[in-house]
Amino acid sequence: MALSSLTAVSPVDGRYYNATHELAAYFSEFALIKYRVLVEIEYFISLTTSGIPQLQHFDGSLNEKLRDIYRNFTIEDAQWIKDKEKITNHDVKAVEYFIKDKFELFGLHDSLEFIHFGLTSQDINNTAIPYSWKEAIQNSYLPAIEELTNELRALSDEWTNIPMLARTHGQPASPTRLGKEIKVFVERIEKQIQLLIAVPYSAKFGGATGNFNAHHIAYPTHNWVDFGNNFVNNVLGLDRSQTTTQIEHYDNFAASCDALKRVNTIIIDLSRDIWTYISMDYFKQKITAGQIGSSAMPHKVNPIDFENAEGNLGLANALFEHLAAKLPISRLQRDLTDSTVLRNIGVPFAHTLIAIKSTLRGLRKLILNEKALQEDLEKNWAVVAEALQTILRREGYPKPYEALKDLTRTNTHITSETIAEFVENLNVSAEVKAELKAISPSTYTGVQL
Template sequence: MDLTALSAISPVDGRYRNTTNKLAAYFSEYALIKYRVLVEIEYFIALGQFQLPQLPVLDVSLKEKLQAIYKNFSQADAQVIKDIEKTTNHDVKAVEYFIKQKFDELGLSAHKEFIHFGLTSQDINNTAIPLSFKDALAEVYYPAFDELLTILKQYASDWKNIPMLAHTHGQPASPTRLGKEIEVFIERLEKQVELLKQIPFSAKFGGATGNFNAHHIAYPTYDWKAFGNQFVNEVLGLSRSQYTTQIEHYDNFAAQCDALKRINNIILDLDRDMWTYISMNYFKQKIKAGEIGSSAMPHKVNPIDFENSEGNVGIANALFEHLAAKLPVSRLQRDLTDSTVLRNVGVPVAHTLIAIKSTIKGLNKLLLNEAALSADLEDNWAVVAEAIQTILRREAYPNPYEALKELTRTNQGVNAATIASFVDTLNVSDDVRAELKKITPSNYTGI
């Protein structure tokens, strides 16, 4: 079968292709090859600026022609590299040979041995992959995340004065406000994404075992460490790890995976709360013409978007957890297990993107059912017991907690009349009695 959205094995490239297609520019095989070409070209340009005697000083025109190799990189170019790889059986070497062909076309044949000069393949992979990951977060993940935050902030504002019965341990508890409960998720998400953004995009760049052996033997008077730092940190915009084996140690990448997993867990928590509020009839859902909620029960409008998000968070986090646990561990100066694992970096990001978009879709369907929230508050007058006994404590009334406990734990039910009658029996001043009678489940919502 030809590869299409219908024949793809993974739903990331099948059913959810329309949601994840932007990530192909960063995590596909084509993208990995393109980012490798970018690093190789910029490395050659940087060598020229480092004034190696065998290299020409690149004028603006020639520099632009070199950068055009990756800026105009096409799928046809990627296929040329894949065809070369059939002979080399080495993906990075195929990139080198492709660029050498381009150098011949540009009249730079005399200098093409400085392509990939002194490097090992991991100098390319361990810069290309974090660079593509950085770009994917900046250009796809953060915009989706910000879209989620925007709708949450709008709801927090719209619902800031909506009283709602809280539930702790699944039981009625001191009332809150719906907008404040949304603010809980906003604060959590913002704090965690702030931590994520503080983690450097680390990269390895230092030759076969991280010591610039080949560079130093060829040009012993050059400061190759300074060159590596300038190239990785300033040209590529990454953060060069100073002491490495043949590969990046991935500790910061693991931290990024853990941070993304924590953010996903907050989204999962939000999904489950919204699902539960819908089941409690606090929200109804907008109905789209032609959509079917159940193949058997015509009345149903299921909270499928929150369920879809929850499922995709689970897959994403399982993969983030594996990446974070596996990648920092390598035998001696390297083994090859990181190589195949790194090819899957885009998969948990894709499932995360599906989850975020699904949550957004679910949130956009919500219709606030104020009547249900009000009715639930009215049916649970027992929750004002905390307020009454606290004021009685303030007034040094004897055993207020015990008095309210006896009142509210009866099987007869507690309502406005029950509370009013109880207040009338209290030996307190008229002012305190009036204060107590003003308390209702709808106004006992704190600050």
């Protein structure tokens, strides 16, 4: 069968293609090849300004035409490289031959051997991959997570004054405000995004074992460390690891995966909470004409968006966990286990993006059922016991906690009348009684956060 969204093995490229197709620009085989070409071209251009005698005739006039090789990179170009790889059995070497072929068209016959000069394949992979990772984070992930936090912030503002019964250990607890409970997730996500952004996009660039051996033997008077730092940090906009083996040690990449995993965990927590509120009838859901909730029960409108998000985030986190645990480990100066693992970095990224979009879709279907929240508060007058005993403590009333404990545990159902009767029989001033009687589950919601 021909590959399509219906025949793809992975749901990332199949069922969920509409949610993930933008990631092909960063994580597909085409994208990886394109980023390798970009690094090779920019490296060659940097060499022409490094003082190498054989390249001193370059005046920069061809630079933009050389950059057009990767700017205008096509599927046909990528296929040329894949066909060459069948012969070379080496993906990066095939990229080198592709660029040499292009350089021939510019008449640069005498400069061909300065393409990939002194490099090993990991100098290309360990710059191309963090470059693509950085662009995916900045261009796809951060806008998506910002859209989610903006939606949550708007809902928090809209519901800022909606009182709600809190539940700790699943039991009725001191009331809160719905808007504040949503705001909890906004703050948590924003804090973790700050940590994610702070992680450098580290790259390795230093030859076969990280020491610029080939560069140094060819041009021993050049400062190749300064060259490498300038190329990686300033030209590519990454962060060059100074002391490496043949490969990047991936510690910062692991930190990035861990940061993404923490954000995902927060969204799982949000999804489960909203799912529970829906089950408690705090929220209704908008119905889309023609859609079916259950094949057997016509009345059902299931919270599928939050369930979908939770499932995809669990998959993403399992893969992020593996990436963070595996990639920083390599036998001696290099083994090949990182190579096949790195080809999968787009998979947890895709599941994360699916989940963010699904969460947004679910949030935008919510219809607040304020009546249910009010009824729940009214059924749980016992939660004002904390308020009453605290004021009585302030007044020096003897054993107020014990008095409220006896009240709430000997009565099977506490009502406003139960509380009013209790207050009336207290040996306190009329002013304090009035203060106590003014407390209700709807008003005992603390400070506005």
